[in-house]
Amino acid sequence: MNQLFGHEATLKKFAESLAGDSLHHAWLLYGMKGIGKRTLAEKLAGLLICDSQTGCGECHACKMLAAGSHPDVFRLGLIEGKRDLNIEQVRGVLSFLSLSGAESDRRVVILDDAERMNKQAANALLKGLEEPSAGSVLLMVCSDLERLPATIRSRCMLQPCAPLSDADVGTVLQQQENPVQAQYLDLAVSLADGCPGAVGCLQDEPTARALLEWQDLIADPARADVGNIESWIRTHVKTVPHLLIARMLAQAVYPVLQGVGDAASFKQRELLQKALLDCIRWPGDVVRHSLRAGPALLACILQLRSALKAI
Ligand SMILES: [Zn+2]
The missing domain is CATH 1.20.272 (Zinc Finger, Delta Prime; domain 3)
Incomplete structure (x- = not known):
């Protein structure tokens, strides 16, 4: 799994509500594209399914999560080449949520590109938000909040995600699989404006x-x-x-x-x-x-x- 930079406050808030047994069943992580919201969602899922609720990265559950094979975690997002997230995809989420956990008592859905749900898909999801099944948590990732229907927004815990500091942007750009070369790093950091994802082309x-x-x-x-x-x-x-x-x-x-x-x-x-x-x-x-x-x-x-x- 990618390392997370920034967003510490959100992780802490999530962990605290989890420990206090007051976790909202639907979190909406929103903010600019390219700042690590998706990676944050993976970390939050880790807190939920980890054997020690710490996202330790070492236990069986954490290893399955990292491998993308944990049976109680369902991911969906825009399929390449498609215009939007459709109702069949959302129905898949709802039927997953209605099952009880295989490995744990949790069901976690990571819904990326949430703003790309079409109208029917959003309406279908609304039903799931109104009648959450026990132990299920929906983590939605969204880079354009205005495009999500107000009915969806109002049923979620809205969590703004801020752009990263220049220092964090620099670290991300150097540590990624295909790092930005040293002589272009300053340029990349200044152009990124807090969003390392915006300057991927400088690799x-x-x-x-x-x-x-x-x-x-x-x-x-x-x-x-x-x-x-x-x-x-x-x-x-x-x-x-x-x-x-x-x-x-x-x-x-x-x-x-x-x-x-x-x-x-x-x-x-x-x-x-x-x-x-x-x-x-x-x-x-x-x-x-x-x-x-x-x-x-x-x-x-x-x-x-x-x-x-x-x-
Ligand atoms: Zn763990």
Whole structure:
């Protein structure tokens, strides 16, 4: 099982309610993608099924959990290539919960990508939430709380999960199976913004190198060389994640925006803010309006340059 970083307070809270026999039967772990919510859910399941209720990692139950073969733990999530979690999948959960535990008196379900349940699936799950069977615990993992019906949310113990500290992000990125190379680690940590999962692509050396080049190119956005930027975009826009291209751009512009102070008029500042917002929105706009990514990004940068030069 993956090692868990951060989320100590949640583990403690869960362990305490378990020890105090006041554990809620449905926990909803929510927060940004890529911060370890799924790993946290596995740890919580470990507390539930471990022979000593500590998630020791050594006992028979913990070993089965780690191997994914514990008969009292059921996992489901979005199947690759599918749009949503469907009612058949949720029915599988409900019938699992209605059985009594094989190895323990527990039944634990880890439901990943909860926000991707379609309407029928969510309605079916609701029934299970209203009439929980004894000893069953549902651990839901969700990265977009707003997409879950209010009826589901209101029946769960809502547990926010915070992004990780930079130190933890650095450790995760170095300890993962395919670590980020040392020379790209600072870059990866700053781009991750607390979510190691967001910078998984930096394990790939050419992508990491491309992002480092991008950082140099836009370090001083007002004086950036448009020809070089255009050629970088042409080469890399198809392979480097748009979110990271935009995030890096925003990181270069924020300090400028904060530093302009009285030097800029209200109008100038407003133009700069709009240009920055367009850069941040570019990845979403490309998808929403089926824009061509390269030209749209270049347009954002030109707008940004002229807003900066006007000051
Ligand atoms: Zn154990």
